[in-house]
Structures are given as structure tokens and as C-alpha cells.
Amino acid sequence: xxxxxxxxxxxxxxxxxxxxxxxxxxxxxxxxxxxxxxxxxxxxxxxxxxxxxxxxxxxxxxxxxxxxxxxxxxxxxxxxxxxxxxxxxxxxxxx
Amino acid sequence: xxxxxxxxxxxxxxxxxxxxxxxxxxxxxxxxxxxxxxxxxxxxxxxxxxxxxxxxxxxxxxxxxxxxxxxxxxxxxxxxxxxxxxxxxxxxxxxxxxxxxxxxxxxxxxxxxxxxxxxxxxxxxxxxxxxxxxx
Numbered sequence: 001x002x003x004x005x006x007x008x009x010x011x012x013x014x015x016x017x018x019x020x021x022x023x024x025x026x027x028x029x030x031x032x033x034x035x036x037x038x039x040x041x042x043x044x045x046x047x048x049x050x051x052x053x054x055x056x057x058x059x060x061x062x063x064x065x066x067x068x069x070x071x072x073x074x075x076x077x078x079x080x081x082x083x084x085x086x087x088x089x090x091x092x093x094x095x
Numbered sequence: 096x097x098x099x100x101x102x103x104x105x106x107x108x109x110x111x112x113x114x115x116x117x118x119x120x121x122x123x124x125x126x127x128x129x130x131x132x133x134x135x136x137x138x139x140x141x142x143x144x145x146x147x148x149x150x151x152x153x154x155x156x157x158x159x160x161x162x163x164x165x166x167x168x169x170x171x172x173x174x175x176x177x178x179x180x181x182x183x184x185x186x187x188x189x190x191x192x193x194x195x196x197x198x199x200x201x202x203x204x205x206x207x208x209x210x211x212x213x214x215x216x217x218x219x220x221x222x223x224x225x226x227x228x229x230x
Contacts (some may be wrong), residue, residue: 046134048135048139048202049202077128081135085201086189087193090193
């Protein structure tokens with residue numbers, strides 16, 4: 001289960017598991033905003049390719065208007081997935 | 096020792112799939128990063144079967160087995176008349192992928208990164224994907 005908490009106008013906290021069954025829920029939440037989005041992933045234990053797709057689609061949408069997607073506090077397992085897919089080159093990763 | 100379970104062909108079955116993998120992973124002494132990588136690879140294959148054989152009512156079978164003390168073998172078995180070989184999908188060109196910021200197609204790339212072996216077989220209307228992880 002993915003828990004999503006909006007903690008600011010353009011900032012969310014994701015925790016739990018971002019698998020295919022949670023993709024629609026996350027996409028629905030993120031599509032409400034347009035600007036540079038920040039997601040705190042400190043509590044996120046898992047992400048699959050469907051979770052990555054939601055993040056890429058969100059990035060594409062905000063990037064059209066000159067904004068970006070910032071991801072912070074990514075745990076090591078999840079960080080490896082960004083490395084293997086080289087998506088760390090697309091998103092702004094904050095240590 | 097082999098453990099087997101069948102799952103409905105639905106995205107919301109994933110939680111049961113993960114519970115099955117976790118329960119047996121603990122029995123086989125798998126934790127942390129290795130468990131994460133197995134769950135992710137199984138999700139990618141399972142979801143591929145759900146999407147590419149969506150007309151079928153047949154359930155998807157998953158078996159987990161530990162062999163030779165250091166090998167975990169996971170098999171996902173699906174009934175399909177027209178085989179879809181996930182392993183034959185062309186490797187993603189990541190440079191192009193990043194440049195074009197595509198979505199999708201990363202699943203097989205991740206499986207190949209995370210598993211030590213992946214093998215597809217199709218016999219008599221039954222397809223199986225065998226994943227091997229050295230632990």
C-alpha cells in the first residue's frame with residue numbers, strides 16, 4: 001500500500017510500496033499540481049516500473065512548463081532502481 | 096523444498112503475491128535488498144502476464160524454490176495459446192529512453208539487472224518464466 005500525504009502546495013510524502021496497483025492513485029494525486037514538485041521518499045520501501053512511469057509522466061508534464069520533479073530522502077534499494085534505469089539523470093535528486 | 100500458489104489475474108492480487116514471496120523468502124533466509132529485487136522482478140513478470148493475456152480467466156501460478164543453498168528459483172506459469180516471450184523484448188536503449196523520456200518498457204530491463212537468469216518456455220498452451228537469483 002502506498003501512503004500519500006500532501007505536506008505543502010507542491011510537496012508530498014510517499015511511504016510504503018509504489019507498485020502497479022498504486023499507480024493510478026499516485027498519478028491522480030500528482031496531476032493536480034503544476035510547478036516544481038517535491039516528493040519526500042524517506043518512507044518509501046519499494047518502487048517498480050509502474051511507479052517509475054508515474055514519476056516520468058509527471059516530470060514530462062511539469063517540464064513542459066519549465067519545472068522539474070525533485071525527489072528527496074530516497075532509501076538505498078529504491079535509489080538503486082533509479083541508478084539501473086538511469087532516471088537519476090532525469091529527476092533532481094536531493095540527498 | 097518448493098512452495099506453490101495460484102493468483103487471480105488482477106492487479107490487486109499483487110499484495111497477495113508479495114505476501115507469498117515474503118513468507119517463503121523468510122523461510123529461505125532472504126531479506127532486505129535480495130527480497131526487494133525478487134519481489135520487483137516477480138511483479139514485472141506477473142503484470143506482464145496480466146496485461147498481455149487479459150482475456151484469460153485462468154489463474155497465474157507462482158512457485159518458489161531454494162536449490163543448492165545459494166539459488167532461489169521462481170517460476171511464473173500462465174496458460175496462453177499465443178505465447179508472449181517477455182525475454183525476447185529488445186533491450187531498452189537507455190540513452191534514447193532518457194532523451195525521449197518514454198514510459199514503459201523498463202520492466203524487462205530491471206529484471207535483467209536484478210536476476211541472474213531469466214528463461215521463457217512455452218509448451219502445450221502453457222508459458223513459464225523462470226527467474227533465478229543467486230543469494
